[in-house]
Amino acid sequence: MLSSMEKSIAELRETFKNGGTKSISWRKSQLKALLQLINQNEDSIFKALDQDLGKSPVESYRDEVGVLKKSVTYTLSCLEKWVAPKKAEVPLLFFPAKAEVMPQPLGVVLIFSSWNFPFTLALDPLIGAISAGNTVLLKPSDLAPACMSFLVETIPKYLDNKAVKVLAGGADIGERLLQLKWDKIFFTGSPRVGRLVMAAAAKHLTPVTLELGGKSPAIVDTLSTTPSKAKVTAKRIVGGKWGPCTGQACIAIDYVLVEEKLASTLIELLKKTIKRFYGENIKSLKNISRIVNKHQFQRLVNLLKDPNVADSIVYGGSVDEEKLVIEPTILLDPPLDSEIMSEEIFGPLLPIITLKNIEESIDFINSKSNPLVIYAFTEDDTFKKRILSETSSGTVTFNDSMVQYRYSI
């Protein structure tokens, strides 16, 4: 296994060295082929996502297929501009010199993708790597095995096998890959594994992009406006928690911050919305993904084991171990030092933390490590400015959830 892996990588190096991936026409042909792959295999993609995660076609289209199609189309339309050298000004001292900044491919790139959006998180970085003119080894997550098999079988049918390779396998394959020298590593996953990836990259001075996670809070300050805005707020919170892979998403809402006096209003609205979207109880649950595997299921169930946490459940809490389903669950003020409030939840449990004054949410968020996203439902411009300048996060989205990802192109 080791030698065939090394052979593959040697081939990727050779292809890059021979200039096979540098031309714009090659890059465009690969991107178009990727678009064809997606268009011609939609049903198989939907099937694999349903098999691995119980995703419905609408969720799969919204979060994976649609996003990818848009990404490829956008990249194709901008590629020539991105590849072109950019002129830089030169001071008089050096007249008549000219200067420019020229993008060049890094070389052979390793992409590790995650299991929760197994297509988007594998193919979106691939789009970037190809458009920049690199050769690529893609290592999808084996925790979404049907999707991984699909990628292993289908990518070679559409893309240039000498330049883009897919390797199946688990953590042991990942470890072996990390021993080798790459020109860039792109990793999506947990901070724990992120550290291992960066430490391995350090041995070869390989630059890395790490897409990790955190506890992304939703600050809710719009319940005392109009009833319709309150309803939309509730829909967007529910959609932003249980919509993406039943909360197993880096940008899913992890927990909510709301003023004490509005907590019960919020909980009522959320309950109504959950029932409308997903069904009345665990037996009639629909339109929602399941937990990816037993290990994650057990981890989530354990978060609820602490009696003080279990006591704070105000909705849901039922689990079905056989089907790997956990009902959308709301908790009101679980202890702040409990694991559910210190670890990234990555599942369908939503703690609501109450504050005397919504402005306290800033200090609350700052007492934890920087989240990937802060969602803030507020129409108070001063508060918006404070959130922007006094907190630090990957992104801030006002009055919605999730959509910034679809936008991030």
Added chain:
Amino acid sequence: MTSEVENKPVFCTESAKELVKELRASFATGKTKSYEWRLTQLNAMVKMMEEKEPQIVAALHDDLSKPELESSIYEIAMLKNSCRLAVKNMKHWMMPEKAKTSLVTFPSSAEIVSEPLGVVLVISTWNYPFLLSLDPIVGAIAAGNAIVLKPSEIAPATSLLLARLVAEYLDSSCIKVVEGAVPETAALLEQKWDKILYTGNGRVARIVMAAAAKHLTPVVMELGGKCPVIVDSDINLQVATRRIIAGKWGCNNGQACISPDYIITMKDYAQKLIDSFKYELERFYGKNPLESKDLSRIVNSNHFARLSKLLDEDKVSSKIVHGGERDKENLKITPTILLDVPRDSLIMNEEIFGPLLPVFLVDKVEDSFDVINSGTKPLAAYLFTNKKKLKEKFVATVSAGGLVINDTTVHLAEPTLPFGGVGDSGMGAYHGKFSFDAFSHKKAVLYRGFACDAFVRYPPYTRGKLGLLRALFDGSILGIIRALLGWSKA
């Protein structure tokens, strides 16, 4: 142990921890984020240089025998320009950048907000100890961070001066200097930083990045490599020779990350090139370069020994065609040229970082690209030619941090160009706005309202919704209409 050594406080892990704690508290007050604070610090830095230039020049002379002109221009003037550029542009750099939005999330608006990363560590080096300590700090200040600087102990006079000047001119509650060597650096590296900018060599860079990995700290690594100079035959030989000399011996006597490391030229042209070098070198440095005041010395005996070893290797020592004289006591080696060194010699495989210039021969100039690409990617690569096609091939084929055609090293002075390496020569870049960006987090911000809530996002998931989503993603108004009317494929 003498009592003087015992009295000096030891900077250990505890001290480093306390230091970071203090700076985090300072950063949390929001002080460094204000435009006024950033402006005050940068203006104070300019004032420092205006008032203390003689002391800076003296320290650089102590540490490196650096000629006054090199100190004044390549260290002080460069840094002043860097400060002035930041002062002039900072307000603009700090402004959020509007970002386009599309039909998928209509109606909304978006922007990218630059925010400081927090508490950053700058580890500097010995060859341009003043510039390479403070230039990254200009960026870190402009971006609104709190900062620790660890200057190199191999340039001790400059390190001491930096500690004093930073304390005197800048805000010590937010910008600190930690002097020391390996133990102090190790103590600093155990802490969690929000960014580390390291300038130095690949061996230590790996240690820095491994330490950063424990805390998921992003890094900029400014390293080095063997910067080749390809010399074609149909050029203005005099100008080319002078520019190569200026980039090699005129930059800290070859002890610079972007100094020309070695030359590649055609067998037929080599003698002419070497004759030109001999002529110009004598004009620049006189008949007895060991006595020239216009050349830095070798920084210390370790590096002197290292360079001597490169010259003494069997297959290389006979290739010296110019120079080669050494003065061990005063740490001087004269500008030395070697002709036709073997590809597998030490001098052709290690970064030289000194006044030795090997000339490697090829049959035709196009063969140089393979020579360069057979090694690791350098920080810079240079080409002297008038041939348009050769220039184009050079730019397309050679991967290096930066390329210069018909000159050497000057791209460093151009703040609109990112200065940094690739592969073994480094990652990330700085100078000009790139410094501001290196020390900023670019925060994506999306503003949405409550109107037009797209029901297609929410369950229950129906075939109709799937059709409408498709149309929305395609951005096709017609498609949307058809989907709404129930005509499209779900």
